[in-house]
Amino acid sequence: MRYELFYWSGIQGRGEFVRLALEEAGADYVDAARRAGGEQRMMAMMNSRRCDPPPFAPPFLKANKLVIAQVANILLYLGGRHGLAPKSxxxxxxxxxxxxxxxxxxxxxxxxxxxxxxxxxxxxxxxxxxxxxxxxxxxxxxxxxxxxxxxxxxxxxxxxxxxxxxxxxxxxxxxxxxxxxxxxxxxxxxxxxxxxxxxxxxxxxxxPNIAAYLKSNRRIPFNTDGIFxxxxxxxx
Amino acid sequence: MRYELFYWSGIQGRGEFVRLALEEAGADYVDAARRAGGEQRMMAMMNSRRCDPPPFAPPFLKANKLVIAQVANILLYLGGRHGLAPKSxxxxxxxxxxxxxxxxxxxxxxxxxxxxxxxxxxxxxxxxxxxxxxxxxxxxxxxxxxxxxxxxxxxxxxxxxxxxxxxxxxxxxxxxxxxxxxxxxxxxxxxxxxxxxxxxxxxxxxxPNIAAYLKSNRRIPFNTDGIFxxxxxxxx
Incomplete structure (x- = not known):
């Protein structure tokens, strides 16, 4: 399964906490909103009743049929699957x-x-x-x-x-x-x-995975549109 | 098991979201900080290394040896145990x-x-x-x-x-x-x-459980120290 992460394409923002987890895990994912037409697709998903409930805001993660929003909720989900959280x-x-x-x-x-x-x-x-x-x-x-x-x-x-x-x-x-x-x-x-x-x-x-990510163009530079x-x- | 809820004794605040869940569930609990010496005990727990990690802030719920903080986290825990959340x-x-x-x-x-x-x-x-x-x-x-x-x-x-x-x-x-x-x-x-x-x-x-709670003195009136x-x- 390939995850799809949906988040604003121009900022690290709250999406970055999810990106870092996906990168550390070496997970198969695409930063979907950074692709051509991606932000439109993101907005369409937020306005669609096919996600039940639709996300209130990005970021959200699509994992097969599951669409999960809220950073901490996404990390709760990913943590258990990729060894980034305890098992108990x-x-x-x-x-x-x-x-x-x-x-x-x-x-x-x-x-x-x-x-x-x-x-x-x-x-x-x-x-x-x-x-x-x-x-x-x-x-x-x-x-x-x-x-x-x-x-x-x-x-x-x-x-x-x-x-x-x-x-x-x-x-x-x-x-x-x-x-x-x-x-x-x-x-x-x-x-x-x-x-x-x-x-x-x-x-x-x-x-290693984080260092490689930080050097790549997958890491969006900080700017004055994000949280920091x-x-x-x-x-x- | 009797739950112990720890939250500021004079306000509904964030603790109220937990109180409502415990009341609806008919759970056996005490609003521990509203008892004599309760707030001191609450502060001692926040400063103790016996909770690992100690809560950053009230509310927190003690369930046997488990001490759980953050409202949404407490509700995640209670929801599964008291039929207040889906099973899947x-x-x-x-x-x-x-x-x-x-x-x-x-x-x-x-x-x-x-x-x-x-x-x-x-x-x-x-x-x-x-x-x-x-x-x-x-x-x-x-x-x-x-x-x-x-x-x-x-x-x-x-x-x-x-x-x-x-x-x-x-x-x-x-x-x-x-x-x-x-x-x-x-x-x-x-x-x-x-x-x-x-x-x-x-x-x-x-x-029924909520109506009875709202009429009881367990429900602290709204005031100008809380969230609302x-x-x-x-x-x-």
């Missing part, structure tokens, strides 16, 4: 819980540049974005990243959940990578407080 | 996907009064909250609630996923109930556009 129910719930906590964090990262909501442009909310970003770096990033640093400190390593890499490690890689792109100055100062997550980032990035956006005014 | 993998993923979409919506509802982040008081962000609330009612509430109304319109009913009530129906009940409390004027105008969700709300509220807050300035 307790282990799967534990990992999913961590992924849902990262999902919450991703919303807060996005809201640094969109505090007044996703319907307005950044340019219409610069002042509010500056305030929210200050709060984010004062309180929220330390709380979320500190939580994961603490888990890494108490685990047996080298990965967050032990000896085997999981989809949560891949997502943490993406978050560290994205924060470095969006906030290079702030992140440089902050990273001293999360040495284990920085090391985990490098460890994931050096895995570099606006110099926000990176003081 | 495809059915469970479909329902979980809908719950995760509601999770996203709940963040946006919360952000109407906290656009600059959860670390500042509402009083420090009144102007921004007014802007975000306008955007919410102009674009986001129609998009999210319209999506669920559409699913209800195409399903066989009487519940969202068919003949049997699921945890997603309970969460939709809570969202309609909460929006009515927080935005009575706006919701009165808006509800004409979501007649099926309004009917679903009433159908869920009339179920009534601020007259935001309800025009």
């Amino acid at each position: 129910e307790a282990g799967r719930l534990r990992l999913h819980q961590l992924q849902l906590t990262l999902t919450d964090f991703v919303v807060e990262i996005h809201d640094t540049h969109h505090p007044l909501g996703p319907t307005l442009y950044y340019e219409d909310q610069r002042r509010e974005a500056a305030k929210r970003t200050d709060e984010f770096w004062k309180s929220r990033a330390p709380k979320f990243l500190g939580y994961f640093e603490d888990i890494a400190a108490h685990g047996g390593g080298p990965y967050l959940d032990g000896r085997r890499v999981s989809y949560v490690d891949l997502s943490l890689f993406q978050i560290v990578d994205g924060l470095r792109y969006a906030f290079p100055k702030r992140m440089k100062r902050f990273e001293r407080r999360i040495p284990r997550l920085a090391a985990l980032h490098d460890r994931v990035g050096a895995r 956006r570099h606006y110099p005014a926000l990176d003081r | 993998e495809a059915g469970r993923l479909r329902l979980h996907q809908l719950q995760l979409t509601l999770t996203d919506f709940v963040v946006e509802i919360h952000d109407t009064h906290h656009p600059l982040g959860p670390t500042l008081y509402y009083e420090d962000q009144r102007r921004e909250a007014a802007k975000r609330t306008d955007e919410f009612w102009k674009s986001r509430a129609p998009k999210f609630l319209g999506y669920f109304e559409d699913i209800a319109a195409h399903g066989g009913g009487p519940y969202l996923d068919g003949r049997r009530v699921s945890y997603v129906d309970l969460s939709l009940f809570q969202i309609v109930d909460g929006l009515r409390y927080a935005f009575p004027k706006r919701m009165k105008r808006f509800e004409r556009r979501i007649p099926r969700l309004a009917a679903l709300h009433d159908r869920v509220g009339a179920r 807050r009534h601020y007259p300035a935001l309800d025009r």
Whole structure:
């Protein structure tokens, strides 16, 4: 079976958490919306009653007849099939819980540049974005990243959940990578407080499948349309 | 086995989605943090390494040795055990996907009064909250609630996923109930556009276990500390 991933063709965005899992797993997949006519097909699927229910938003994954939306849900599905999650129910719930906590964090990262909501442009909310970003770096990033640093400190390593890499490690890689792109100055100062997550980032990035992916043109470069956006005014 | 639910004792908040599932199921549970010393015990569990990983935030559910955090994750666990979710993998993923979409919506509802982040008081962000609330009612509430109304319109009913009530129906009940409390004027105008969700709300509220719960003192009244807050300035 060949998976089809549907996500906006011009950004890493939320689709990237799924792309990283598919790449690490060496899964047979196509990034369907990046093909000719792909985004139209994606939109048609979202408006069709043939998916029941249709996805509320990309990304979604087509696996034969199954159409699965919501990043954490897709990873829950893929994790069990590709060795990126523990086999026991307790282990799967534990990992999913961590992924849902990262999902919450991703919303807060996005809201640094969109505090007044996703319907307005950044340019219409610069002042509010500056305030929210200050709060984010004062309180929220330390709380979320500190939580994961603490888990890494108490685990047996080298990965967050032990000896085997999981989809949560891949997502943490993406978050560290994205924060470095969006906030290079702030992140440089902050990273001293999360040495284990920085090391985990490098460890994931050096895995053969991930390293090959990052060098390929399948990896879309960061830009100011995704979740992680570099606006110099926000990176003081 | 008696479940222990841990959540802030003074608010419905995110814990309410779990309370409704436990009540509908007639499950044996205690709302542990509402007992004497309960919140201290909750905080101790969050700071303890005996939960691995400790929950990032309440609510969390203790089921024997298992400690499960994140609302959607708890409902995924409970749904399978108490007949509040389909048995097939495809059915469970479909329902979980809908719950995760509601999770996203709940963040946006919360952000109407906290656009600059959860670390500042509402009083420090009144102007921004007014802007975000306008955007919410102009674009986001129609998009999210319209999506669920559409699913209800195409399903066989009487519940969202068919003949049997699921945890997603309970969460939709809570969202309609909460929006009515927080935005009575706006919701009165808006509800004409979501007649099926309004009917679903009433159908869920009339179920014997839910009706008994709503009349009991186990149901904490809405107030301005939870997700749904009534601020007259935001309800025009």
